[in-house]
Each structure stands twice: as structure tokens, then as C-alpha cells.
Amino acid sequence: MWNKRADTRVHEVDPYNAEPSPAALAAESLTADDTFYSRNHGPIPDIDPAQWRLTVSNGRGATRTFSLDEIRRDFDEISTVATLQCAGNRRAGLIAVRDIPGEDPWTQCATSTARWSGVALADLLRACDVADNSTDHVEFIGPDVSDLATPPQRYGSSIELSKAMSPGTMLAWAMNGQPLPRLHGGPMRVVVPGYIGARSVKWVDSITVRESPSDNWFQRVAYRVLPVDADPDTAGPGDGISLSSVALNCDFLYPDPATPIDAAEVLVGGYAFAGDERGISRVQVSTDQGATWMEADLAQPQGPWAWRRWSAVVPLDAPAVELCARAWDDAAATQPASAAELWNPKGYVNNSWGRLTLHRDRGQTTT
Ligand SMILES: Nc1nc2c(c(=O)[nH]1)N[C@H]1C(S)=C(S)[C@@H](COP(=O)(O)O)O[C@H]1N2
Ligand SMILES: [Mo]
Numbered sequence: 001m002w003n004k005r006a007d008t009r010v011h012e013v014d015p016y017n018a019e020p021s022p023a024a025l026a027a028e029s030l031t032a033d034d035t036f037y038s039r040n041h042g043p044i045p046d047i048d049p050a051q052w053r054l055t056v057s058n059g060r061g062a063t064r065t066f067s068l069d070e071i072r073r074d075f076d077e078i079s080t081v082a083t084l085q086c087a088g089n090r091r092a093g094l095i096a097v098r099d100i101p102g103e104d105p106w107t108q109c110a111t112s113t114a115r116w117s118g119v120a121l122a123d124l125l126r127a128c129d130v131a132d133n134s135t136d137h138v139e140f141i142g143p144d145v146s147d148l149a150t151p152p153q154r155y156g157s158s159i160e161l162s163k164a165m166s167p168g169t170m171l172a173w174a175m176n177g178q179p180l181p182r183l184h185g186g187p188m189r190v191v192v193p194g195y196i197g198a199r200s201v202k203w204v205d206s207i208t209v210r211e212s213p214s215d216n217w218f219q220r221v222a223y224r225v226l227p228v229d230a231d232p233d234t235a236g237p238g239d240g241i242s243l244s245s246v247a248l249n250c251d252f253l254y255p256d257p258a259t260p261i262d263a264a265e266v267l268v269g270g271y272a273f274a275g276d277e278r279g280i281s282r283v284q285v286s287t288d289q290g291a292t293w294m295e296a297d298l299a300q301p302q303g304p305w306a307w308r309r310w311s312a313v314v315p316l317d318a319p320a321v322e323l324c325a326r327a328w329d330d331a332a333a334t335q336p337a338s339a340a341e342l343w344n345p346k347g348y349v350n351n352s353w354g355r356l357t358l359h360r361d362r363g364q365t366t367t
Pocket of ligand 1: 036037038039040041042084085086087141142143144155156183184185196197198199200201202203204
């Protein structure tokens, strides 16, 4: 369905919510469109690129409307490698601590990396004569109506004007050199590198500069880390911690823990990702619950907004070994050890240590 690989894990068919298998995600440094995770809150619109229009309101009374051809003709094309990561990535680890009814149990693959091509949002906003008010916000609205909000509402988000004007933040019409697929927001989506995926509004048709964050349900009510004892059904607008920058995270993608390993050591690996303005400095792996750590090898950086892939060879000196992985960012911050300390009612931002239990092949007796 939606042209995804057969080993894709589909959480919901309608609206379509699916993540790739760890092996598929590990296979490529840029995630192909048949592998890229997809998160949707309503029906997927089918938009004729020739009919698509974007309306920009500049916050001081003026509005301009653009067609796709006009945007492509009038602005310089830019291209950025950026990782998108859903705030619900790795929720399954939180659900294992305590159930989170009504939310999909995403594992560690609600994240993917692509080369996005389009225009810098800053160029478009400047052309619309947006004032340089550092406390302003920029709201993005899509055409898809979600019944998660009462009454149902179009999907939307907002970011600070400073982030909207910063390098990397863009309107993208292509993904890995191909026209942006319908599922991923074609003909045009917002890409906000380093921010939770929820801010990168797909099929965007309206952009508004305003004095405060968007009142859209997905900005004001959802995508917030509520206090542990809060009831998500009665949480009010503005409750909890609003999410923007992605929290430092890393996890394993291989090997497959279901296959016993017939060797005394094994190559393991995965991804690490630091959000806005931060980079990955180090990834470490432990075979003893974090008492001691070994350094993993980091793959070449793919740019300031992309994940960092990592690998390590680890010994397997017991029938079952639980591996832990943690990343450090360039401010020397690292990840919390356990999902239990992070549990929150909507199940966002599980950035606890990655964990993977591997089994030695029972027939294997040499050490
Ligand atoms: N219009 C619209 N944009 C949206 C969403 C949506 O439901 N509707 N989901 C958001 C969320 S929560 C995420 S994580 C990303 C997922 O993008 P993808 O489907 O291309 O992976 O899109 C974001 N943009
Ligand atoms: Mo998301």
C-alpha cells in the first residue's frame, strides 16, 4: 500500500501510519520513498500540482498567493539532507512501562532521512515583506481534516519566525531527486530540520505570520509532554511542554534479535540524532547495563540536519546479552537510561538508551 516495501510495519491503514523494518531503514543513508515512515492524522489529499496554491499572510495585512510554477521560477532552488523524526518515535518502549491507549506503538523506525529540494522559507517570507519581529511565529496549515480534534480541524503547526528564517527550513517539492510523493506531502510540504516531524506540514496551502504560536489543535493541545498524572482527554490548550527541537536520541537497527548468532562477536549498529543546532559527538555501546561503555564508529556526517549512522563490534559472551546504546551531543549531553523515567500520558520523546537483546546460537559451544 502507498508503494511501501512488503516488510513495512503498518500501525493504521486509515489514516495511513507505518514505519519501515529496522533492516530496511539501516540499509541506506538516505531513506528511499518506498521505505520512509509515514505519519498521518486524516485522509491523504490528492492534489493536482497545477491546481495547488499557497497563500502567505505576512502578519501586517498583506496576502500573496503563489502557484507551484511561480515558486519554482521566482526563487533559488536549495537542497538539504534532513532527518524527520516523529515525536512518537520509540513509543513502544513507553507503552512497555505503562499502557498508552489510543496511540500507535511506534518502535525505533518512525524516523527517516531524505534529500529535500525546494525553496528556502526565508526567501519566500522576505518576498512577502515579513517584518523582522523576533518574537513572531509562522503558522502552517494543510488541507487534510483530522477528526482527532473536536470539532474536526485541518492539520497545522507553527514555529518561531527565527527558525522559519534560518537556513535549512524550507518548502520542498522533491524528495531524493523525485517529485514529492503524495503520501509525503506532494506537491509541496514544509521541512523544518531538527524539529519534531509534526511541524513539517504536508500539502501546505496556507502560511501566516502571527504574534503567538498557532491555535491549531496539533500545536496547542497535541504534541505536548503532559505531567505524568495528567488526563490527556481533559488536558487544556497550553498544558505541558510544547515540543519543537528533537531530543537527543539513538537506537539499534541491526542485527535482528530474533535470529540467534553463531559467533563470539557481532556487528551491531543503528542511528543517532541530535535536534536543532546540535550534532552527534559520540555513540557508545554497553554489554553490562551501562557499567562500562565502548566507543562505536560514527559514519561520515550527512550534513547538519541529518542522523549519524553508527556501528560497533561487540562480544557475545553469554547465552543472552542485553546491549545498551547511548549518544552524546556536542554540548556533552547524553540520554537517560530508562523509559520508565520518561513515561508521559501521550507517549512522546522516548529518548532513553537504545536496547537490544541478542542470543547466542545454542548449538555453538566455542568461545
Ligand atoms: N498536513 C499534515 N502534515 C503533517 C502530518 C499530518 O497528519 N498532516 N503529520 C505530521 C507528523 S506528526 C509527522 S511525524 C510528519 C510525517 O511525515 P511523513 O509522513 O512524510 O513521514 O508529517 C507531519 N506533517
Ligand atoms: Mo509525528
